[in-house]
Amino acid sequence: MNLHLKKRIVCAMSGGVDSSVSAALLKKKGYEVIGCFMRNWEKHEDDDSQTKCTNDQDLEDAIYVSKQLNIRLHIVDFIKEYWTKVFELFLDDYQHGLTPNPDILCNKYIKFDSLLKYCQERLDTTYLATGHYAQIKQDERGIKI
Numbered sequence: 001m002n003l004h005l006k007k008r009i010v011c012a013m014s015g016g017v018d019s020s021v022s023a024a025l026l027k028k029k030g031y032e033v034i035g036c037f038m039r040n041w042e043k044h045e046d047d048d049s050q051t052k053c054t055n056d057q058d059l060e061d062a063i064y065v066s067k068q069l070n071i072r073l074h075i076v077d078f079i080k081e082y083w084t085k086v087f088e089l090f091l092d093d094y095q096h097g098l099t100p101n102p103d104i105l106c107n108k109y110i111k112f113d114s115l116l117k118y119c120q121e122r123l124d125t126t127y128l129a130t131g132h133y134a135q136i137k138q139d140e141r142g143i144k145i
Contacts, residue, residue: 008032009127010119012111013073015061018131023069026129034123035073037062038115040082040106076118078110085109 011023013035027033041055059075066073086105093100111130119125 008125010034010036012130013037013062015058020065022131033071035066035071037075039077
């Protein structure tokens with residue numbers, strides 16, 4: 001009887017190359033990989049701007065990659081959290097003459113807080129990977145390393 005248990009890890013899948021390669025490499029290393037796509041933005045019907053929201057295409061790409069890798073993909077809605085914890089702060093800083101970086105706030109409040117909690121509570125894992133330079137994982141005791 002093999003006592004080795006395959007470790008489960010969630011890979012935040014953005015639909016981009018970096019997260020797709022990360023998921024593939026983790027699967028190749030023998031991890032049970034679960035993909036997770038975060039919906040952080042939505043284009044409102046009354047928005048008449050010509051700016052294209054790529055969220056739908058990003059999701060399609062994440063679904064495609066997940067199918068190719070034969071991994072489950074969870075879609076998580078953090079639109080409200082992103083608006084209040086990232087975008088409103090971004091606007092406030094911008095109005096005060098600062099040059100805010102919403103990615104930093106997103107990492108702090110959404111990716112490595114809300115998403116990590118979602119992974120722990122709903123997906124029964126304490127490991128989270130991304131394709132970006134900012135990586136985080138926890139050991140079995142929940143200690144960030």
